[in-house]
Amino acid sequence: MNTTMKTTMRFKLVNTLSLFFITAAPLATAAVDVTKTRDGYTLEQSQTYSSATGYKELLGGDSVTSWWAENISRTMLTAVLPNRLPASTFETDLDEWPLKLEAVTADTHLGEITLSEAINDPRAAVKAMIILHKGKVVFETYPGLHPANSHLWASVAKPTAALLIEQLIDEGKLNDSDRVDTYLPDFAGTALGETTVQQLLDMVPGSDTHDSPSTRRDPDSVATRYYRAEFDEAYKDGKVETVREILQGAGRTGPAGERFEYSSGITQMLVFIAEAVTNQSWSDAFDERVWSHVRADGALQVHLAPDGMAMAHGIVSSRLRDLARYGLLYTPYWSQVADKQVVSDAAMARIVNAEHNREAYAKGDGQRFTPLLGEAPVANSRQWDAIYADGGMFKGGLFGQGLYVSPEEGIVIAYYSTAPASPLHRFVRPLSKALTQE
Incomplete structure (x- = not known):
């Protein structure tokens, strides 16, 4: 391939990536200098930003979003899941790795x-x-946040909703092939009532719940309505809906199982199912089954909608090291950060076996996620955005948050940012390869 062709292809790919970010957050502005707020905010800033945390304002990715990502519990109901065990102490290998990893390049x-x-x-x-x-720390940096401060996971949290479902499958309390209305009788006769648990996990519901640039711009879309409901914002005629009510009214757009259509609402369906099967609030179930077994530095904050619904699709906060600990649960090194295995070998096998979703991924939002990552995965799987042939797993968040796990190598890459367009997603695969080539 000649230099001109390479340059042209690179230009197209980078512009595709830029277009993804621009359309994914249509109100996005220039990123803020996060180093200036690392040590906190003034009283005036906190008061100003707190009063401006509406759905549309937070899509901007500017100072309001950056403040809110560190202070959600000041503006929303929050379930605090305490760190119940003594924190694990990470071993470090920082003699050579930081310089090597800092030199890794990405397009x-x-x-x-x-x-x-x-x-x-x-x-x-x-x-x-x-x-x-x-399981060892080989790189760590905090240019815009103190290590003890919590930060928004955003959609990086979606696998937490899947994890409770995986555990219930392991226990024989539900099956992938079960219909939603088996556990949620109030969804009987609805489009989502007909879908299966696996179709929810893989985000192939065939319903008008799609979360995309176009649906975020449409004030009447199901996606916009369920996001506004989480912020207690009225839809029409002063009516404030609940997410559950909105999803009960979702319509059928095609056969389930055919297209990957990203949707936070679909993640919330997993929350409702877990609550129905365990007879616990989602926060209590996740605390008992997962977080109470993690040797965390701090609490996990699960933020709640006005009706008390746990927003496990993304409105979850923790310290960065605790996000990394969560990632390590998906590896053979889980015992370094937990007192029991909470992600079973059987669950891991189900997650990494993404071949069944390859066609649906290519037809649907795989066309958005592949440019985001720079290297095409096999498919999405069970609330993870990307599964690679070598077992690598990635989940991203709207404003540049990310979690990448390479299970067998015990590689976990976790990061927080608040940018309309973060370049860090493009580094996860090159960084993982740099670590495995040694």
């Missing part, structure tokens, strides 16, 4: 740059990043 919307350049570019708004290899 991003900011150009072909090193990890060091990406982290230090104000446009990336990187607040914190940690990399584990075989």
Whole structure:
């Protein structure tokens, strides 16, 4: 391939990536300099930003979003899941790895740059990043956040909703092939009542619940309505709906199982099912089954809608190291951070076996996620955005949050940022390969 062809292909790919970010957050503005707020906010800033945390305002990715991502419990009901065990102590391997990893390059919307350049570019708004290899910390930086501060996971939290379902499958309390209305009788006769548990896990519901650039711009879309409901914002005629009511009214757009259509509402269906089967609030069930077994530094904050619904699709907060601990639960190194195995071998096998969803991924939102990541995965699977042939797993968040896990190698890459366009997603695969080539 000649230089001109390479340049042209790179231009198209980077512009596709830029288009993804621009359309994914239509109100996005320039990223803020997060280093200036690392040590906190003034009284005036906190009062101003607190009063401006509506659904549309938070899509902007600017100062309001950045403040809110660190202070959600000031504006929303919050279930606090305490760290019940003594915190685990990570071993470190920081003699050579940081310099090697900082030199890793990726082709991003900011150009072909090193990890060091990406982290230090104000446009990336990187607040914190940690990399584990075989359970050891090999890289860690906090340019815009103190290590003890919690931060929004955003959609990185979606696998938490799937994890409770995986446990219930392991226990024989439900099956992948079961219909939703088996557990949620109030969904009988609705489009989502006909879908199966696996179709929810893989986000192939065939319903008008799609969360996309176009649905976020449409004030009458199901996606916009369920997001507004979470912020206690009226839809029409002063009526404030609940997410459950909105999803009960979702319509059928095609056969389930055919297209990957990303949707936070579909994640919330898993929350409702877990609550019905366990007869516990989702927060209590996750605390008992998962978080109480993690040797965390701090509490996990599960933020709630006005009706008390746990917003496990993304409105979850924790310290960065605790997000990394969560990622390590999906590896053979789980015993370094937990007192029991909470992600079973059987669950892991179901997650990484993404071949069944390859066609649906390619037809649907795989066309958005592949440019985001820079390397095409096999497919999405069970609330993870991408599964690679070598077992790598990725889940991203709207404003540049990310969690990448390479199970067998014990690699976990976790990061927080608040940027309309974060380059860090493009680094997860090159970083993972750099670690495994040693």
